[in-house]
Amino acid sequence: MKVVIASDHGGFQYKNTLLDIIREQDYEVSDLGTFSEEPDDYPDHAEAVAKAILMKAGERGILICGSGVGVCVAANKFRGIRAGVCHDNYSAHQCVEHDDVNVLCLGQRVIGIELAREIIFTFLEARFSHVSRHQKRLDKIKAIETRNMK
Ligand code: RB5
Numbered sequence: 833m834k835v836v837i838a839s840d841h842g843g844f845q846y847k848n849t850l851l852d853i854i855r856e857q858d859y860e861v862s863d864l865g866t867f868s869e870e871p872d873d874y875p876d877h878a879e880a881v882a883k884a885i886l887m888k889a890g891e892r893g894i895l896i897c898g899s900g901v902g903v904c905v906a907a908n909k910f911r912g913i914r915a916g917v918c919h920d921n922y923s924a925h926q927c928v929e930h931d932d933v934n935v936l937c938l939g940q941r942v943i944g945i946e947l948a949r950e951i952i953f954t955f956l957e958a959r960f961s962h963v964s965r966h967q968k969r970l971d972k973i974k975a976i977e978t979r980n981m982k
Contacts, residue, residue, distance in 0.1 A: 833956060836890035838864040838877040839940075840903070843896025845869075846940040846948055850894070853949055859956065862890060878906035882913045885934055892956060893935035900939035907935050911981045914973070919943050924951040928958035930966045 835854060839847035844866055854861050864880040866872055874897045881893040881903075893915075895903035900917040907915035915935035918924040919942055927933035936955045938948050960966070 833859055833892060834890045835859050835861045835892050835894065835956065836864055836881050836884040837861055837894040837896075838866070838881045839896035840866055840874040840877050840898075841869050841871050842874070842898030843903075843938070843940040846938065846945060847896050849945060850896075850948060850952060854894075854952060854956075857953070874902040875906040878903040878915075879910075881935060882907045882910040882915075886910060886912055891934070894938070894952060894955075895935060896938045896940055898939055898941045900937040900942060904935075904937040907937070911977045918951055918955065919947070921951060921954050924954040925958040928955060929961045930969075932960040932966075932970055 837847060837851055851861055851863055864884060865877060878895055881895050884890050885893050895907060897903045904915045904917045907913050913935055914931060914933045915937055916927045916933045917937045918927055919939065936952065
């Protein structure tokens with residue numbers, strides 16, 4: 833599976849540490865930045881990951897900022913992106929199995945690095961269930977996008 837990862841300055845340290853850990857597990861990971869702790873703007877990094885997913889440069893995305901929330905809000909502005917903040921293991925697999933989430937958002941200031949590592953692998957190993965009730969809800973989300981996003 834190809835994975836794309838990015839952070840703002842608030843997630844820079846976790847992004848670098850987690851990138852190495854993910855690569856050790858034989859995932860192909862592209863680092864889309866940021867590349868220093870210089871203060872920058874989380875929407876830029878959310879856009880980079882969202883576009884990479886939509887252009888099929890990666891199947892799953894990981895975004896890290898201080899809280900996980902800012903990058904999540906920004907990533908969800910792209911049609912076809914389903915981003916979620918998950919700071920527990922249950923959400924990390926259920927969001928894929930039920931909601932077909934394709935971008936995981938984490939907050940460096942919220943959870944420890946070991947939990948972040950576990951959540952990432954839980955998310956990457958999870959698959960959409962294709963159960964009809966979940967597919968129906970996903971279709972409704974796509975219909976909302978069609979009605980409301982240009
Ligand atoms: C940066 O200070 C911080 O606002 C950002 O990383 C993020 O947490 C926003 O949601």
